[in-house]
Amino acid sequence: MTAILFLDVDGVLNTHAGWRAGHDGLRSLDPGPVARLNGLCARTGCRVVVSSTWRGGPYRGPDGCRARLRALGVRVRFHRDWRTGRDRSRIRGREIAAWLAAHPEVTAYAIVDDDGDMLPDQMPRLVQTGYELGLEAAHAERLAALLATQRSLASPSCTAASTASPRPSVSRPCSLVSYRLAGSPRRSTRTVLRCVPTITRTTTST
Ligand SMILES: [Mg+2]
Numbered sequence: 001m002t003a004i005l006f007l008d009v010d011g012v013l014n015t016h017a018g019w020r021a022g023h024d025g026l027r028s029l030d031p032g033p034v035a036r037l038n039g040l041c042a043r044t045g046c047r048v049v050v051s052s053t054w055r056g057g058p059y060r061g062p063d064g065c066r067a068r069l070r071a072l073g074v075r076v077r078f079h080r081d082w083r084t085g086r087d088r089s090r091i092r093g094r095e096i097a098a099w100l101a102a103h104p105e106v107t108a109y110a111i112v113d114d115d116g117d118m119l120p121d122q123m124p125r126l127v128q129t130g131y132e133l134g135l136e137a138a139h140a141e142r143l144a145a146l147l148a149t150q151r152s153l154a155s156p157s158c159t160a161a162s163t164a165s166p167r168p169s170v171s172r173p174c175s176l177v178s179y180r181l182a183g184s185p186r187r188s189t190r191t192v193l194r195c196v197p198t199i200t201r202t203t204t205s206t
Helices: 016-020 031-044 065-071 092-101 120-125 137-147 160-164
Strands: 003-007 047-050 078-083 108-113 126-128 169-171 174-180 189-195 198-200
Touching: 003 031, 003 092, 003 137, 031 137, 047 065, 065 078, 092 108, 092 120, 108 120, 108 137, 120 126, 126 137
Parallel strands: 003 047, 003 108, 047 078, 108 126
Antiparallel strands: 169 198, 174 189
16 A cells, blocks of 8 residues: 655644744754654655645755755655646645656555645545644544545546546635745745635536
């Protein structure tokens, strides 16, 4: 069984509570959520795919943000294809759907993210955290259950034919939030897209 956890970072491992406690997200992450993630991955044996904006962040080198995450205490096994690609829509659910379409061997997956811009058929697989506390114990329990539950291969997100499914319309009240990364000599400002999307499908009454 190949189980994949799609991992967001900001709002999952990097939290408001952590910032207030001195964990700035660059030199340290919120230790509680990191420990819960490590425990979850050790328990389930899942592989991690980074869906966070961290995957394309200011981390250079062949390991990208994986090296940074490891240095910050993240002890997980990343999938060989360790990050999602970019979709022009910037809808994270579409990026995850494309990754899954390229990996039909995946038998189960779960998504942990503090945003909700996933495709409708992915929503049951989403565990949404809050930016204040990030990954809490109840979230980890729910993720473990999802990772042990085989996904339906009839799901539109599981095949390349997913583009044939009704195109979701997405209302995205978004704002770009910039914050300074302490200790970063260059590119010291990270800009993240904060979205509260509403995804709806167009349905036809019969
Ligand atoms: Mg986030």
